[in-house]
Amino acid sequence: MKYRSTVTPKLHSLNTLNPQVKAVEYAVRGPIVIKAGEIERYLQEGGKKPFTEVIKANIGDAHAMGQQPITFLRQVVALCTFPELLDSPSFPKDAKWRARRILQSCGGQSIEGMFWSYSASKGVDCIRQDIAAYIEQRDQGVPANWENIFLTTGASDGIVSILRLLVSGQAHARTGVMIPIPQYPLYSAAIAEMDAVQVNYYLDEDNCWALDVHELHRAYQTAKEHCQPRVLCIINPGNPTGQVQSKKCIKDVLHFAYEENLFVMADEVYQDNVYAPDCQFHSFKKVLYEMGPEYFNSVELASFHSSSKGYTGECGFRGGFMEIVNLDPEVKSQLVKMLSVRLCPPVTGQAAMDVIVNPPQPDEPSHGQFYKEKGLVLGALADKAKLTEHILNAVPGIKCNPVQGAMYAFPRIFIPPRAVEEAQALGMQPDMMYCLRLLEETGICVVPGSGFGQREGSYHFRMTILPSAEKLKVLLEKVHDFHIKFLNEYSALDEAQRSVS
Amino acid sequence: MKYRSTVTPKLHSLNTLNPQVKAVEYAVRGPIVIKAGEIERYLQEGGKKPFTEVIKANIGDAHAMGQQPITFLRQVVALCTFPELLDSPSFPKDAKWRARRILQSCGGQSIEGMFWSYSASKGVDCIRQDIAAYIEQRDQGVPANWENIFLTTGASDGIVSILRLLVSGQAHARTGVMIPIPQYPLYSAAIAEMDAVQVNYYLDEDNCWALDVHELHRAYQTAKEHCQPRVLCIINPGNPTGQVQSKKCIKDVLHFAYEENLFVMADEVYQDNVYAPDCQFHSFKKVLYEMGPEYFNSVELASFHSSSKGYTGECGFRGGFMEIVNLDPEVKSQLVKMLSVRLCPPVTGQAAMDVIVNPPQPDEPSHGQFYKEKGLVLGALADKAKLTEHILNAVPGIKCNPVQGAMYAFPRIFIPPRAVEEAQALGMQPDMMYCLRLLEETGICVVPGSGFGQREGSYHFRMTILPSAEKLKVLLEKVHDFHIKFLNEYSALDEAQRSVS
Incomplete structure (x- = not known):
């Protein structure tokens, strides 16, 4: 037997670890959130801070912020879980009807047939059919084929699956994936893990974070020098920007994708979260259809949706789906094979998704309460979107675009040059230092803009608009006071007022 | 605008697809299962076959085979899902108590606190603590630290996460992953996708599929010539073999891993499925502990468990956990980061897992029914394991090792040389041809041994022992008759009797 010293170095250390895993970053649950958890525990154990609670505005987790679940959705999932309840008079008929239908489509050949287990890897058939019907209605008649619908474990799972399918990390043909900046860091994390090339296109902050197709061209041409751009990711409504894309913009993007042979990944998980009266959600698929068969029959597209956002906010069930359009049949078979290795998405998330796409109809008993x-x-949410924008814009040195949709504000913050230097001396991103101080001094947990990407020299943070109106007001007032105090500390109040306006 | 012909070739075709995805195979839901689905639909639509139903013995899906869920488990999950039921007199107190406790640990800082949403990425704290307590009890006092427990989306998710962490596909340092042959094809699929090197070690069919440590040495030495073996995967109780490893065997394996610096991945999802009276489940961690601190403080180990198997068979909730031992703290941080990108495992699966590790106690109202x-x-299951072994061994040309545990029989089948030639002429694995014919002629769906790996020139299939006893008997008799007919067709009955005995 070999001799080994008593203080054994671990066989697997950071040095031997998969370098692609090391390259991954995910700020939404990153260092600042870990710190917030520590402070929370410290308070619970009786520790003293200048505040009594940590307000977590870092993640789009509606129920954790006190939002009530949709009763009907929970009823259907509970009925599917414990079918004895199908005999209970305290559950409405329409919920029971849906649960029975899901269970029957789920169990397959079992005689009992009423206990869900593994579903097909693509998802339960009747739920896929409901989703297709929902999409046709949402898109005013644009055809949707249920065979192109795949249930997923949250939208993240679908996004990662499609990327894995399309992206090759091989040195001779590294795939470029175009993503917006700022972006939701799932994209950068997945790209890093797969050793693909992240191709940034910058959203236009001065134009309410709109996507400018000229910037897409610039990014594409630059990237072509060192990789093969194949995939274009869009987030609409935007995370973290809250921007809602116009139909004109979507057309331009699709035309660009058509010309440059790009696979379009449309992250549309906030499709039900549009607040600005002059904005409307247009699905990429519908716009593609309107552009005519030349486009509709050729541009390859995947659209993603989730039960975690919208008005349901069901994050824990991990429900989601994707619709794929124009995928080569052989590629589709490969996708199905890949999904089958993971067996199936959670059936509870599938049932939650079914309620979203198949809500109570006017003649059903739960219709009133549901709506x-x-x-x-x-x-x-619409009220809080407005409130957030207004209060933030009243702070000197903070500028916040309108929160047209989604669940976040992504304000630009002025950080005085001396504070920037101080952060750099600490080896820290300036906005990370800012957010850490905000957390330490006020208990408010937001995510630094650097976790999402931002133009060099500009600083932001992302906060959710999910806390209750009352708590949100407290939060925003604390941000207001903190920011002024921060500026004063660097004698930069005047400078801030001039700089961000 | 560029011109594009009307019959547009898809931009993303098999040629441009990620080659690692193409290399993936997963027989458990592969071509034969797709075929079974087609036949099922054909029958439903009134088509005629020599049988009236397809019996799916391809996948370990207990409820789909008519097994009843554990009432208490479903009650707890339903209560967590629809907390209004906490006021219902028709749910027992112990189920309510568990649901309340999970919800309280789940919701975090929300005042309402009673609606689960995202959990921590590692899982709900109180469930992790329950799991640690369960492991300590299972392992007769060997310490388990709840900070080393991570909830996962089924066991598959944990296995893939650990592999992704440890495995590098980079050309200059390709990682070798040792897996048993036959294996559960999740392993080969994940290894292919990650571009690692699959290092086969063969289980000893003549010795009831036992693991022979000399074979490990052989495989390791051979592999070292072309890759860096870093990971050793073990499945105990075995899938598809049904073998249960002795303590002596586990000690030998751990000693080997210690000497060769291998990370041990112990797939122990069938730990509650041991039927043979002379067999007992020993966890790798407990045996490691018994080998003394020199081993217990150095061998890196991950053990995986699932809610989908055991006596609960809850496949749809996607519950599972892993315990990691001796992981370098920096590597552990990387694991946590990686898990956080996927947000959290489904909360329903977490609750299901909690019931398994925290079942009703003797003084609780649900104790009697639960047990x-x-x-x-x-x-x-124990009866069906015996029944399967006996009936299969009575068929000339079929030899089945005892089903000591897990949920499968993996009988060796004699395929006459002429049939082998015929299959090869069709470009098909001989056992694939056999299983396809079995399906077409009898409606029985089993998975060819080639999907799991087998020694060159030997043929098997995997079937579950999950159908009801009555249906299982029918199934086994049909296999009996089919096999004899198959042999007679090639005039090979005598040959078979001599060959496999």
């Missing part, structure tokens, strides 16, 4: 609850959630 | 149901399931 009342939905309206309350979306109404409150 | 009655558990006993029924495990008793029936």
Whole structure:
């Protein structure tokens, strides 16, 4: 037997680890959130801070922020889980009807047939059919084929699966993936892990974070010098920007994708979260259809949706789906094979998704309550979107674009040059230092803009608009006071007022 | 605008696809299962076959085969999903108590606190603590630290995560991953996708599929010539073999891993599925502990468990966990980061896992029913394991090792040389041809041994022992008749009797 010293160095260390895993970053649950958890525990154990609670505005987790779940959705999932409840008089008929239908489509050949287990890897057939019907209605008649719908474990799972399918990390043919900056860091994380090339296109902050197709061209041409750009990722409504794309913009993007042979990944998980009265959600697929068969029959597209956002906010069930358009049949078979290795998405998430695409109809008993609850959630979000924008824009040195949709504000913050230097001396991103101080001094947890990407020399943070109106006001007032104090500390109040306006 | 012909070739075709995805194979839901689905639909639509139903013995999906879920587990998950039920008199107190506790640990800082949403990426704290307590009890006092427990989306997710962490596909340092042959094809699929090197070690069919440490040495030495073996995967109880490893064997394996600096991945998802009276499940961690601190403080180990197997068979909730031992703290941080990108495992699966590790105690109201149901399931499985072995061994040309544990029989089948030639002429694996004919002629769906790996020139299939006893008997009799007919067709009955015995 070989001799080994008592202080054994681990066989697997950072040195031997998969370098692509090391390259991954994910700020939404990154260092600042870990710090927030530590402070929270410290407070719970009786520790003292200048505040009594940590407000987590770092992640789009509606229920954790006190939003009530949609009753009907929870009823359907509970009925599917414990079918004895199908006999209970306290559950409405329409919920029971849906649960029975899902269970029947789920169990397959079992005689009992009423206990869900593994589903097909693509998802339960009747749910895929419901989703296709929903998409046709949403897109005013544009055809949707249920065979092109795949249930996923949240939208993240679908996005990663499609990227893995299309992206090759091989040295001689590294795939370029175009992503917006700022972006949702799942994209950069997946690209790093797959050893693909991240190709940044910058959204136009001065134009309410709109996507400018000239910038797409610039990014594409630059990238072509060192990789093969194949995939174009879009997030609409935008995360973290809250921007809602116009139909004109989507057309330009699709035309560009058509010309440059790019696979379009449309992250449309916030499709139900549009608040600005002059904005409307247009699906990429619908716009593609309107551009005519030359486009509709050729541009390859995947669209992603989720049960975690919208008005349901069901993050824990991990529900989601993707629709693929124009995928080569052989490539589709490869996708199915890849999905089958992971067996199936959670059935609870599939059922949650079914309720979203197949809500109670006017003649069904749950219709009233469902739409009342939905309206309350979306109404409150719209109010909080406005409130957030207004209060932030009243702070000297903070400028916030309108929160047209999604669940986040991504304000630009002025950080005085001396503070920037201080951060750099600490080996820290300036906005990371800012957010850490905000957390330490006020208990508010937001994510630094550097976690999403931003133009060199500009600084931001992302905050959710999910806390209750009351708590959100407290949060925003604390940000206001903190920011002024921060500026004063560097005697930079006047400078800030001139700089960001 | 560029001109494009009307019959547009897809931009992304098999040629441009990620080559690692193309290399993936997964027989458990592969071509034969797709074919079975087609036949099923054909029958449903009134088509005629020599049988009236397809019996799917291809996948370990207990509820689809008519096994009843454990009532208590479903109650807890339903209560967590729809907390209004906490006021219902028709749910037992112990189920309510568990649901409340999970929800409280789940919701974090929300005042309402009773609606689960995202959990921490590692899983709900109180569930991780319950799992650690369960492991300590299972391993008769060997310490388990809850900070080393991570909830996963089924065991597959944990296995893939650990492999991704450890495995590098980079040309100059390709990682070798040692896997048993036959294996569960998740392993080969993940290795192919990550561009690592699959290092086969063969289990000893003549010795009831036992693992022979000399074979490990052989495989390791051979592999070292072309890759860097870093990981050793073990499946115990075995899938597809049904073998249960002795403590002596586990010690030998751990000693080998210690000497050769291998990270041990112990797939122990069938730990509750041991039927043979002379066999017992020993966890790799417990045996490692018994080998003394020199081993226990140095061998890096990950053990995986699942809610999909055992006596619960809850496949749809996608519950699972892993325990990691001796991981370098920096590597552990990287693992946490990687898990956080996917946000969290489904909360329903986490709750299901909690019931498994924290079942009703003798003084709790659900204790009686719980253990009655558990006993029924495990008793029936033990009977069916015996039944399967006996009936298969009575077929000339079929030899089946005892099904000591897990949920599968993996009998060796004699395929006459002329049939082998015929298959090869069709460009098909001989056992694939056999299984396809079995399906077409009898409606029985099993998976060819080539999907799991087998010694050159030997043929097998994997079948689950999950159908009801009555249906299982029918299935086995049909296999019996089919096999004899198949042999007669090639005038090979005598040859078969001599060959496999």
